[in-house]
Amino acid sequence: MKHTISVLVENKPGVLARISGLFSARGFNIDSLAVGETEQQDISRMTIVVKGDERILEQVMKQLNKLIDVIKVTDFVGQSHVERDLVLIKVNAGKAKRSEILEIVDIFRAKIVDVAANSLIVEMTGDEEKIFALVNMLKPFGIKETVRTGIVAMGRG
Amino acid sequence: MKLTGAQIFVESLIKENVEIMFGIPGGALLPTFDVLYEAPVKFILARHEQGAAHMADGYARATGKVGVCIATSGPGATNLTTGLATANMDSVPVVAFTGQVATHLVGNDAFQEADTTGITRSITKHNYLVKDAKQLAGTIKEAFHIARTGRPGPVVIDLPVDVQRASCEFIYPREVNIRSYKPKYEGHPQQIRKAVDLINQSERPVIYAGGGVIISGASGELRELAKITQIPVTLTLMGMGAFPADSDLFLGMLGMHGTYFANHAVQNSDLIIAIGARFDDRITGRLDAFAPKAKVIHIDIDPTSISKNVGVDIPIVGDAKNVMREMNKLLAKLSPRNREKRKQWQNQISQWKIENPLTYKKDGKLRPQFVVEKIYEVTKGKAIITTEVGQNQMWAQQFYKYNYPRHFISSGGLGTMGFGFPAAIGAKLGKPEKIVFDIAGDGSFQMNIQEIATAVNNKVGVKVAILNNGYLGMVRQWQQLFYKKRYSGTDLSPNPDFVKIAEAYGAVGIRVSEKDEVDDALRKAISVDGPVILDFLVEREENVFPMVPIGARLDEVIRGLA
Numbered sequence: 001m002k003h004t005i006s007v008l009v010e011n012k013p014g015v016l017a018r019i020s021g022l023f024s025a026r027g028f029n030i031d032s033l034a035v036g037e038t039e040q041q042d043i044s045r046m047t048i049v050v051k052g053d054e055r056i057l058e059q060v061m062k063q064l065n066k067l068i069d070v071i072k073v074t075d076f077v078g079q080s081h082v083e084r085d086l087v088l089i090k091v092n093a094g095k096a097k098r099s100e101i102l103e104i105v106d107i108f109r110a111k112i113v114d115v116a117a118n119s120l121i122v123e124m125t126g127d128e129e130k131i132f133a134l135v136n137m138l139k140p141f142g143i144k145e146t147v148r149t150g151i152v153a154m155g156r157g
Numbered sequence: 158m159k160l161t162g163a164q165i166f167v168e169s170l171i172k173e174n175v176e177i178m179f180g181i182p183g184g185a186l187l188p189t190f191d192v193l194y195e196a197p198v199k200f201i202l203a204r205h206e207q208g209a210a211h212m213a214d215g216y217a218r219a220t221g222k223v224g225v226c227i228a229t230s231g232p233g234a235t236n237l238t239t240g241l242a243t244a245n246m247d248s249v250p251v252v253a254f255t256g257q258v259a260t261h262l263v264g265n266d267a268f269q270e271a272d273t274t275g276i277t278r279s280i281t282k283h284n285y286l287v288k289d290a291k292q293l294a295g296t297i298k299e300a301f302h303i304a305r306t307g308r309p310g311p312v313v314i315d316l317p318v319d320v321q322r323a324s325c326e327f328i329y330p331r332e333v334n335i336r337s338y339k340p341k342y343e344g345h346p347q348q349i350r351k352a353v354d355l356i357n358q359s360e361r362p363v364i365y366a367g368g369g370v371i372i373s374g375a376s377g378e379l380r381e382l383a384k385i386t387q388i389p390v391t392l393t394l395m396g397m398g399a400f401p402a403d404s405d406l407f408l409g410m411l412g413m414h415g416t417y418f419a420n421h422a423v424q425n426s427d428l429i430i431a432i433g434a435r436f437d438d439r440i441t442g443r444l445d446a447f448a449p450k451a452k453v454i455h456i457d458i459d460p461t462s463i464s465k466n467v468g469v470d471i472p473i474v475g476d477a478k479n480v481m482r483e484m485n486k487l488l489a490k491l492s493p494r495n496r497e498k499r500k501q502w503q504n505q506i507s508q509w510k511i512e513n514p515l516t517y518k519k520d521g522k523l524r525p526q527f528v529v530e531k532i533y534e535v536t537k538g539k540a541i542i543t544t545e546v547g548q549n550q551m552w553a554q555q556f557y558k559y560n561y562p563r564h565f566i567s568s569g570g571l572g573t574m575g576f577g578f579p580a581a582i583g584a585k586l587g588k589p590e591k592i593v594f595d596i597a598g599d600g601s602f603q604m605n606i607q608e609i610a611t612a613v614n615n616k617v618g619v620k621v622a623i624l625n626n627g628y629l630g631m632v633r634q635w636q637q638l639f640y641k642k643r644y645s646g647t648d649l650s651p652n653p654d655f656v657k658i659a660e661a662y663g664a665v666g667i668r669v670s671e672k673d674e675v676d677d678a679l680r681k682a683i684s685v686d687g688p689v690i691l692d693f694l695v696e697r698e699e700n701v702f703p704m705v706p707i708g709a710r711l712d713e714v715i716r717g718l719a
Contacts, residue, residue, distance in 0.1 A: 009337075010337060013286070014274060014278070014284075014286070017275070017278060018278060021278060021279055025279060059461065059465060062460055062461040063461055065460070065461075066459070066460070066461050067337075068282070068283045068303060068335065068337060068338050069337060070337055071336060071337040
């Protein structure tokens with residue numbers, strides 16, 4: 001089962017290594033990881049998306065809490081929350097195909113952020129499903145490159 | 158007042174009341190050792206950094222204080238790692254300082270550089286790289302606080318050589334406040350009440366206690382708990398001494414080489430009260446068949462230990478001493494009906510004890526168990542015993558009766574061969590009034606044999622009893638039982654002459670090959686002030702029994718070979 005885990009940590013060197021080490025030591029692959037400062041400069045928030053055995057994940061959550069530099073750990077499973085991921089897609093776009101692509105971009109409320117002779121860069125924010133749908137629609141044109149920020153999440157209310 | 162980083166280091170140790178530290182200097186520590194030259198902190202020069210780490214560990218386990226060790230950058234730091242991992246697995250408060258190359262060279266593949274914080278991250282409770290002398294005092298304060306509080310453990314401070322040379326104002330913080338680190342010492346009152354109810358209702362309860370009881374200083378509370386409730390007590394290896402071995406309620410150790418009666422009691426119990434223990438694989442045997450009828454109360458300061466291996470009915474996160482004290486207040490005298498039930502349970506256990514006592518073949522031959530029994534007799538059970546790892550460790554546990562906490566010191570979690578001897582040196586320096594014996598194997602002892610020099614030069618009167626069978630005995634035992642006696646890579650013979658080695662170092666060496674020489678040899682060893690190496694040439698293929706093979710249920714015990 002997929003878990004989106006939010007970890008509030010001290011903004012210090014080595015903290016990321018400590019946290020990723022807990023997952024790698026158990027052979028867990030981190031699907032995505034996003035880190036950034038919070039409203040307080042000395043505190044960062046990490047959003048980690050990971051799949052794995054429930055019992056081992058529960059143990060990992062406890063171990064995360066045990067790390068000296070970890071302030072708070074939240075698992076969003078079963079909690080009402082908002083998830084967002086930002087994607088940049090560089091797609092092949094000769095003159096003939098441009099308008100077709102622009103139509104798709106409009107429908108998805110995405111943006112064109114760069115135009116070159118033979119390609120476009122499309123930017124979109126959304127949840128996993130929406131990104132997946134856009135990528136699928138753009139595939140026939142030929143995707144040259146994709147980059148994602150990883151999911152960030154926030155509890156509602 | 159402005160001080161250099163090296164001076165701040167030493168002043169901070171003084172503020173932490175550090176009396177002694179163990180280590181080896183090196184290029185990246187020269188400024189610090191220059192200050193140590195006239196500092197009031199005693200420095201013990203080890204012969205290998207692993208030895209220094211185990212000495213700090215043994216000192217900490219014997220005294221309850223934080224042990225301190227120091228090693229230089231690169232190989233000095235990597236040599237410390239086995240000692241740090243050992244302390245980490247057994248929750249021992251150690252603060253280790255490592256020299257590091259100058260900050261501008263870090264990450265540059267400089268001479269004697271290693272990524273010490275990276276290497277030690279997963280084998281310490283916490284670690285620091287100090288890049289600015291201004292942060293040094295605060296970091297040391299935090300490190301000692303983290304090492305000794307909550308579930309204790311080792312903390313590493315990596316100290317670049319230019320930070321040792323830089324100067325700044327020295328202000329030692331009075332208090333530590335780490336917002337993300339607040340260990341929970343008080344158990345939840347409602348959980349404690351529930352636990353007490355469950356204890357009152359149980360008919361066949363067992364207390365299973367571990368090293369947490371010793372760390373928390375809760376032996377008195379444990380005795381009280383057992384006394385009020387008349388519940389038998391089994392201990393883990395780390396818990397030896399937490400409950401007096403000469404009590405009628407004592408079951409000995411449980412698990413792979415636990416007693417027949419402890420394992421049967423646990424398997425047949427209807428309630429396990431786990432206190433400061435963590436249900437590791439050497440304890441539970443086959444996990445899905447562990448104590449099938451038992452409910453479990455688990456008291457531990459570390460929430461990650463609870464429900465890790467065995468499902469728990471009543472978890473109580475807190476300090477063993479506080480929680481037991483609260484429980485003891487609430488536990489009433491037993492009702493007549495319960496008293497009768499407990500009596501039946503005790504009778505059943507007594508029956509198991511009579512049918513399958515802990516024993517060995519008593520003939521004319523010099524057997525290792527006999528040596529351990531004799532050490533108990535001659536030291537009147539008052540010595541601090543350290544062990545190496547393997548058969549020697551199990552016999553030391555089975556045949557010496559530990560009646561006091563902090564008197565049995567052994568590498569339980571990591572199982573580090575070579576631990577016992579340097580740990581004995583550390584223990585003796587912490588408790589000079591005590592007789593300290595390292596019960597060793599010939600294999601393990603050779604892993605840190607160089608520390609005889611440390612013991613001799615510092616006049617540390619530890620006694621080493623080598624149970625010399627010329628084998629890596631525990632592995633050989635497994636090969637005998639499960640690999641058709643194919644003794645692959647386990648024969649150490651011919652061993653060096655340990656008596657001559659002792660003498661070459663300036664220690665006393667005594668060889669014993671007959672049973673009737675044991676008593677005299679031990680008495681002579683104790684009468685000598687300095688270190689003594691006793692080489693007991695014991696039966697080569699003696700085995701440790703009882704034994705629960707890997708993957709078997711706790712009550713599927715091999716009692717011995719015919």
